[in-house]
Amino acid sequence: MFYDIDFIIQLILTTTFASNEAANNGTKNLYAFLTPEIIYQICEDCIDILITEENIVPIDAPVTVCGDIHGQLHDLLNILNVTYDICDLRTLFNQIEQVKYLFLGDFVDRGFYSFESILLLILLKLKFPDRVFLIRGNHESSNITKIYGFYDEVITKFGTSTPYLNITNLFNHIPLSATINSKNKDPFFAMHGGISPDLLTLSDFDAIDRIQEPPHKGPMCDILWSDPEENISSDYKVSPRGAGYLFSKRPLKEFNYTNGISMVLRAHQLVMEGYKMMFDDELCTVWSAANYCYRCGNLGSTLKIDSSGKYEFELFEGVDITSSEDTKILPVKKFNSGNEYFL
Numbered sequence: 456m457f458y459d460i461d462f463i464i465q466l467i468l469t470t471t472f473a474s475n476e477a478a479n480n481g482t483k484n485l486y487a488f489l490t491p492e493i494i495y496q497i498c499e500d501c502i503d504i505l506i507t508e509e510n511i512v513p514i515d516a517p518v519t520v521c522g523d524i525h526g527q528l529h530d531l532l533n534i535l536n537v538t539y540d541i542c543d544l545r546t547l548f549n550q551i552e553q554v555k556y557l558f559l560g561d562f563v564d565r566g567f568y569s570f571e572s573i574l575l576l577i578l579l580k581l582k583f584p585d586r587v588f589l590i591r592g593n594h595e596s597s598n599i600t601k602i603y604g605f606y607d608e609v610i611t612k613f614g615t616s617t618p619y620l621n622i623t624n625l626f627n628h629i630p631l632s633a634t635i636n637s638k639n640k641d642p643f644f645a646m647h648g649g650i651s652p653d654l655l656t657l658s659d660f661d662a663i664d665r666i667q668e669p670p671h672k673g674p675m676c677d678i679l680w681s682d683p684e685e686n687i688s689s690d691y692k693v694s695p696r697g698a699g700y701l702f703s704k705r706p707l708k709e710f711n712y713t714n715g716i717s718m719v720l721r722a723h724q725l726v727m728e729g730y731k732m733m734f735d736d737e738l739c740t741v742w743s744a745a746n747y748c749y750r751c752g753n754l755g756s757t758l759k760i761d762s763s764g765k766y767e768f769e770l771f772e773g774v775d776i777t778s779s780e781d782t783k784i785l786p787v788k789k790f791n792s793g794n795e796y797f798l
Contacts, residue, residue: 458493460582465544467571471528472542489574491617498621501577504584505628510660512588512633518555520635520645520758522722522730522741523592526566526604529774530745530755531575551583554759557633559722559741560592560647560679564603565748570612573622590633592647592722593679593698595626596669627666631678641717641764648723650702650710651677652691657714671698682724683707683733683740704734711737720758729756729770746773 466485524531532538536550562576563569579587593599600606600623609619634657635643644657653674654660663675670676680699684692692701711719719738724731726742733740745755755773760766 458497460578461544463489464547464575464578464582467575468532468537468542468544468547471532471568471571472538485571486612489618491613491615491621494574494618495621497574497577497581498625501581502625502628504580505589505625505630506666508630510631510663510665511657512590512630513637514555514557514588514633514635515638516555516636516760516762516764518557518588518635518760520720520741520760521556521558522743522756523561524558524563524566524572525561525594525744525747526563526569526572526608527744527747527749527774528566528568528572528575530743530771531572533771533774534743534757548582551579551586555586555588557588557635557645558590559645559720560590560629561594561722562589562592563605564594564600566604566744567608569605569608570618577622577625588633589629590645590647591626591629591631591665591669591679593669595623595629596679597623597626598668627668629665631663631665631675632660635720635760636762636764639764640715642715643718643720643760643764644711644714644716645720646678647721648677648679648699649681649683649721650707650719651681651700652706653677655710655713680723683738685733707734707738717764725751725753726756727751727753729754730758730768741768745771749773 466488470485521534535547537547558576562573576589580589594603606619610616632644632646635645651674665675669679677699680694680696682694682701684701684703687701687703690703690706694701707719720741722741724740725747726740729742731740739758741756741758743755743757745753747753754770757769758766759769
């Protein structure tokens with residue numbers, strides 16, 4: 456390893472919470488320091504950890520479960536208890552040493568800081584492999600990230616696609632799901648999207664070959680793309696997203712009963728209240744990108760689970776984008792009206 460994890464994380468924090476002029480200088484230093492060789496080695500070292508994890512990662516609580524981030528770096532740091540007032544490494548590392556974190560995918564696209572967000576998560580995974588857990592979302596895909604912002608962001612910041620190719624290769628190694636408190640009588644099961652008619656038991660998840668670009672159909676696709684729907688009469692219905700399914704209450708409860716699961720945790724859908732319980736509280740959607748796309752006005756949330764299985768939600772508001780010019784943290788950017796569909 457010829458890079459310093461702590462130094463790079465501190466550089467991200469310093470750049471994020473500096474004034475405009477200092478932030479611009481810090482950003483230049485960050486991109487200048489992160490040569491293609493360093494980014495490649497960071498990704499390869501993280502892949503070495505990810506490939507040791509099964510498709511279903513077992514996690515013992517306490518753990519904080521986080522939904523979509525979508526490049527909203529300040530929300531990610533807020534979840535990690537890093538703020539303008541407290542933005543030092545010791546605070547960040549102490550927080551992770553106390554509580555594990557599970558991120559349910561969709562780390563990139565839409566927001567302005569996809570590169571910094573995924574880089575921070577990769578570095579934290581390297582430093583705390585048994586305390587920071589990542590599972591894959593539908594946006595951890597070359598096909599999707601070339602449309603919804605991540606690819607363009609990397610090209611703009613580095614002038615080359617090499618960092619993008621290294622990171623999207625890493626995406627192909629991220630686990631697909633997780634169990635929480637699997638030794639308890641009422642464990643939780645987490646994934647990004649939802650259940651599939653082709654995945655009836657947890658053993659079916661284990662059988663998936665995940666090291667690939669997500670296919671357009673099939674079980675792996677369904678895990679990443681499917682959504683719960685209360686207003687359908689059938690068990691499954693083709694999703695209007697063009698991938699995955701809409702699934703109703705009956706197959707979800709059957710899946711939970713068959714596998715001894717108390718609740719399915721997932722992300723993938725914007726929820727204005729930050730989270731949503733469904734199907735007799737046997738399914739929960741957690742959404743962590745507050746004020747999604749800096750315009751939706753929604754709350755963000757995380758789900759905190761303790762070792763006994765008790766849980767509570769923590770809600771937070773989005774970053775203030777109307778702050779003074781000296782401390783403005785979001786660049787001025789017009790949204791592309793051609794990509795309005797919220798994936």
